[in-house]
Every structure is written in C-alpha cells, then in structure tokens.
Amino acid sequence: MAGFKTYVSESYNELVHKVSWPTWKELQSSAIVVLISALIISMIVFLMDFIFGVHNMSASSAWHGLLGYIYKFLGQ
Numbered sequence: 001m002a003g004f005k006t007y008v009s010e011s012y013n014e015l016v017h018k019v020s021w022p023t024w025k026e027l028q029s030s031a032i033v034v035l036i037s038a039l040i041i042s043m044i045v046f047l048m049d050f051i052f053g054v055h056n057m058s059a060s061s062a063w064h065g066l067l068g069y070i071y072k073f074l075g076q
Helices: 002-017 024-052 065-074
Strands: none
Touching: none
C-alpha cells in the first residue's frame, strides 16, 4: 500500500509542479486545428466511400459507387 501512496503523491507533484500546461489561447488554437483536420479527413473518407464503395446495393438506387459499376460490368 505504501508503494501506491508514493505513486499517487509523486504523480500529483509532477502534474502540479512539473507539467507545462497550455494557456487558454493555445488550447483554443489547438482545438481549432484538430477540428479542421478532423473535418478534412472525414470529407476525404466520405468521398472515398462515395466514389469507390458500393453506396447502396438496392436495385432502385441509381448510384452504386464506382466499384458497383465495375462489379456489374464484370458480372459478379
């Protein structure tokens, strides 16, 4: 139990006295960069899925994705 108490005490000491916390302005700018990056990556994944993936396999759907048309052309 003494080892756990030492661990908690040292962890607290490090978090309070040794960690360099970002300012509110730095935190905001980092959050904006992460948000924009996540939006760009999600759009890329969406476009890849829309272009290369089989969007909807129902017969009534006009768009099956590029791979859907390739599979239809190959007869699979």
